[in-house]
Amino acid sequence: MTLRLTNSLTRRSAPFEPLQAGQVSMYCCGVTVYDLCHLGHARSYIAWDVLRRYLLWSGYQVTFVQNYTDIDDKILNRAAKEGSSMEVVSERNIDAFVADMAALNILPADRMPRATQSLDAIRDLIGELQAKGAAYGADGDVYFAVMKHAGYGKLSGRDLSEQQQNADGRVSGLEEARKQHPFDFALWKGAKPGEPSFPSPWGPGRPGWHIECSAMVRQELGDTIDLHLGGADLIFPHHENEIAQSEAATGKPLARWWLHNGMVNVGGEKMSKSLGNFTTIRALLESGTSAMTLRLFVLQAHYRKPLDFTQEALAAAATGWKGLNAALQLAAQLVTGAAGDGPDGPSNSLAEARLRFAAAMDDDLNTSAALAALFELAKPLRSLANRSERGDAQAASEAKALQAEARLLLELASVLGLKPEAESGPEGGATGPNAAEIAAQIAARQAAKAAKNYGEADRIRASLLDQGIELIDKPGGLTDWLRS
RNA sequence: GGCGGCAUGGCCAAGUGGUAAGGCAGAGGAUUGCAAAUCCUUUACCCCCAGUUCGAAUCUGGGUGCCGCCUCCA
Known part of the structure; x- marks a missing residue:
């Protein structure tokens, strides 16, 4: 059986095979660190965490790189607003990001480069593009010339010849006047007075948003990587531009697979900072929703589809997790308890469960179906817990028989990043009677x-x-x- | 206007040609002094119309509704 993934580039699913046998390189566009992460980020990063865990479980060696965008207008605005600096805002939000991801049991990336620490690679790449005639300078800015790059629009299905004045009123007239084509985008932005800036052959300034990913991918992983991940809202222009930059420079495909996750919606609308309808990861966790409940909530839907965030759906996930968690806790007990006593050879039903799980995951990461396999595995465990509590004499011997099952449940759950979670129990430090x-x-x-x-x-x-x-x-x- | 996606029971959500996984809620049962919790059992002809086929939720065409991207965005 092989893993099939839906490639945004071809819009169809195909068997996944890395460039180098047994080794997978993957890159995920990270966050602009101007604020806390919300549930949309959580969904995206949970999805890719599961992909990574599944690849590892399948025996691949995985190198995963995710960037931090730590220079950007939003960060500068935030710094100005609170009277601090770009560095202070970035540092604080990077710390928060690390903590939030850890709370959600998302494995840290192997490397997490920052834009401000990748400037050499960025400047080199821009210079290379300019030398190749794919970019042009204008008053301290450098733009990528989309018309010079054959294939621009291949990811997002855009046809340059059909593009009209969509950018009207959305871009400053000044910037617009400098561009040769409305879709041309900045590789380097000349610094405005008072802005933090970095030296460059084009004058002091800072990198545009898209170029950092191209530069980091190349520096960290090479010209062509296996998997490039991100939210569906990044397809255009961000990923389209990344492709154009990288491929104009190297002449090789940037990524063989582009995977995009669906948005988290609130009341049918995309959760986003600009709409103000967001819930931060931290706020949700602090309000009493457990990290594993959130994971279950996210994984119950397919990663490419929109996911509606409602209190009802969250409550349903919480109850579902409660049951699964109970089974996982019992499983953990069984496994560490009288170890080795149980029959070890996997029975047919266990092999079937494992197969069912793998088949689901192989099918473009069908976590919803994979979870169904987990719930089925959990069933006899929950039943056992109930009967042994009632003093059923047979329960003890059954517990041994269920050890292999318990082990499998824990193993498969961990592929989804689900782990037994302690109840907010007696020593929870809460108020009230002791x-x-x-x-x-x-x-x-x-x-x-x-x-x-x-x-x-x-x-x-x-x-x-x-x-x-x-x-x-x-x-x-x-x-x-x-x-x- | 251009590009893309989605429509399955009360809710969430798999399934993409052979007669509907799973979760939540509901109902019945076990248990309980009564509850709660827990366990067991149970609940659908798949947006509409036309077509292809022995057979379609699943393919084709046409509707209707919803969403995303086209501006920063996971």
Whole structure:
């Protein structure tokens, strides 16, 4: 079986095969670090994290590079607004990015170059383009000449001859006047007074947005890479321009595969900073949604389709995760418990589950179907937990039989970046009564129950619930509790 | 206007020629003093019309609706 991926370049899916057998190079356009990441970023990076994990699981050696755009108008604006500097804004948001990604269990990229630290490669590339006649200077700016590059528009399906004055009113007249074609874009922007700038053969200034990715890809991974990833909103102009720059310089294809994820929508509209309808990763996590719930929410839909963010859908994912998490926790117990006792040879059903999972993932990363395989695997585990709690005599022997299953569940879950998550349990540092006080209340309620004083027992239960403590009666007269 | 995508049960969402995965919610059951939690069971002819086919959610044509990109954007 082979992995099939939908290539935006051809708009169809085809078997994936890296340029060098067993080795995959992938690049993902990162964030402009002017603010916190929102759910749209989370979706994108979760999707590519799963791709990477799946490739690794499949035995590939993967080199993954993701950039930081740390010089840009938005960063400068933000710095001006808060009276700090470009560096301060960038540094802060890079730290936040790292923390957010870690919270979501997204594996860090192998290398994360920054635009401001890649200036030599950027200037070299611009110089090369100019030497080849693909770029021209104008008053301290340098532009890429799209008309000079055959094949411009091949990714986004645009035909230059059909392009009219779409840019009217959207670009400053000054910049427009300098361009030879409306689609020409800046490789180097001459510095305006007071702006931070870097020296260059064209005068002080800074790189345009698109050129950094071309330069970094080339520097870090070579002329042609296997996979280039990003959000669908980057197809035009960003990725189109990257292709043009890189291919004009090297004469080789920039990437063999272009993968694009669908947008996160809110009320049918794209979540974005400009619309103001965004939720930051951090805000969501702080509001009590767990990282794994978010992952499950994202992975339940196919990565290329739009994903509507609603409280209902999130709540559904949370409940779904609760069940899966319980199974994963039990699985972790089983595996570390009486290790080695269980029958090790995978039974037919296990082999089938593994196959089903792989087939789903091979089909353009059908995580929704892959998750179905996980839920099916989790089922007997959850059932076992229920029966053993009820003192089923057979449960103990079954636990051994389920060890291989438990191991497989954990393994496959980890391919999706899903891992057992501790409940926000007793030592959660929350406010309210402490464990000893709760234990005392539970004992009091037990006594009331024994005396058939159910009014009092219910009163204690309700009172604890008011304080955020939920009681869970177990068979055998035991009572667990959760801080909600 | 140009380019691209999507329409499956109450909700989310797989399935792309042989008679509908999974999750959530709902219903019934087990359990419980009653609940909650948990486990078990259960719930669809796939936007409309026409066509191709022995057979279509799945292919073709035509509608309708929604979304993305064309300006910074994951």
